[in-house]
Amino acid sequence: MxxxxxxxxxxxxxxxxxxxxxxxxxxxxxxxxxEPVEDYVRRRHTELQTYGAKNPEIFAQIAAELATRLVAAPRLSERQLRRIVYT
Structure with a gap:
């Protein structure tokens, strides 16, 4: 492009x-x-897990980050974030 x-x-x-x-x-x-939302979520989940963060805090942080991205992502629940990571 x-x-x-x-x-x-x-x-x-x-x-x-x-x-x-x-x-x-x-x-x-x-x-x-x-970067597609799903790729971003998976990448950030892995990065944050590497530094010892636990899923509840990881998903809260990712949700907050998505809300501030230049191209706003849709609001995703913790369940939706989990599905992205584990599917």
């Missing part, structure tokens, strides 16, 4: 990056936020 040229121009103008550098930054940010 090619990033919006107006956004690339804005990033280049406000950061001092070249147009090519700004395009790469915009592409990276868009790719980061294009």
């Amino acid at each position: 090619r990033p919006d040229s107006a956004l690339v121009a804005h990033v280049a103008a406000t950061t001092g990056l070249t147009a090519a550098e700004a395009a790469r930054v915009v592409e990276d940010v868009l790719a980061y936020h294009a």
Whole structure:
């Protein structure tokens, strides 16, 4: 996907990056936020588990994180989060 040229121009103008550098930054940010909700939930669950967090606190933290993502994910219950992780 090619990033919006107006956004690339804005990033280049406000950061001092070249147009090519700004395009790469915009592409990276868009790719980061294009991660499907299910993939994000599974990845974060694994990361948080690695540091010793338990499921109740993990699911609460993931739900809070999803609410603040740039492209807002739907509200997911703990049960829905569990289904994503364990299916």
